[in-house]
Amino acid sequence: MSGLRRRAWVAHCSVGLLAGWASGLAAAADAPVLLVVGDSLSAEYGLKAGDGWVALLQKRLNDQKKPYRVVNASISGDTTAGGRSRLPAALRTHKPAIVVIELGGNDALRGLPLSSTRDNLQAMVKVAQAAGAKVLLAGMQVPPNYGSAYGKDFADLFEQVAKPARAAVVPFLLKGVADRADAMDWFQPDRIHPLAKAHPLMLDNVWQALKPLL
Template identity: 65%
Template sequence: MNRRDFILTTAALGGAGSAGTWMAAAQAQATNAAGKPVILVLGDSLSAEYGLKRGEGWVPLLEKRLAQQKIAATVVNASISGDTSSGGRARFPALLAQHKPSHVVVELGANDALRGLPLSDTESNLLQITKAAQAAGAKVLIVGIQVPPNYGGDYTRRFEAVFSKVASATKSALVPFLLKGVADAPDALSLFQADRIHPTAVAQPQLLDNVWPELRKLLPK
């Protein structure tokens, strides 16, 4: 499957999501108080382990990599399947107050495109999330996504540019395309679930590899 086959559908990106438990919240607050990084991932189904077993997603794999590299940090996955940039913006203040993150990974926007929301709204929401995180002292990593060609050349270019514009305007780190090496892989069909939207467990290490280099630069040496 090439990227043309990567078609977003409402049913696939919707549904119930997952967020950090109260136990994770308590751990995050204790860790942050101790001066260790607290990494908050604010995302949608691509980060919420949609269709995967618990622990198979790229965010849990991030926790394992941090441990393997002996980087003391707490990861809070506040991703919810079906979430939009507007939804993320609405719930972010409470998450910020609860977890007090030192780092925020923002992976939102795919559902905005799916629902035909104005790109200006997506950009504004991502800007507000990023500025709020920075005002609280957190470093931010923007994780971009791309839409398939059937959305039209002009729209796909403008949508992709939203993430780089937000990163540039706020001097944040940027991962241009979360699904690089998956959606455009020669064997892409085998790397997606039956919905052809959500990557399988086999593909999750690649998603982490896409995020890790930029995130690592933001963490203590």
């Protein structure tokens, strides 16, 4: 092959590669968005980037060739009131097909009234559904020292919000982690945030409820 033909061939291949790369980017941008609005359990608090269940969710979607683009809008320390206030802007920006709401744990830690947690979650589900998104609520439970009555009422809250709205629900995001005999071996020193090894289990809990929505 002459030098001129070789340069032309290389140029042709380069254009093809660039076109394929641009096409891949466009396809990713056009993929339906799965928006996660959560707190530190979803924001990779204390973890290396990519070790949290939300990042693992994107990998599983890719591996199973489900064309969704995950947007993680989680903020450590956030409450349902915080999520309620910022969700409308996130809906306008990302136009998600699915919204996963993982909030409520910090409400309990701060002793906020269950009625306000319920109202905020109901409002978030309503506004997300009005924007055309399917909704999944990730439920939480509190330690026994909060009292059996409060613990039951808090755990039941998520199902009570989800059922009338026909939203999907994960009863307990930390099932298989916080309720195991060696639970403390699965948490960071603060005993609140799970270690990286717990996040695949958290993803499995979410996946069971999420898969029918995909």
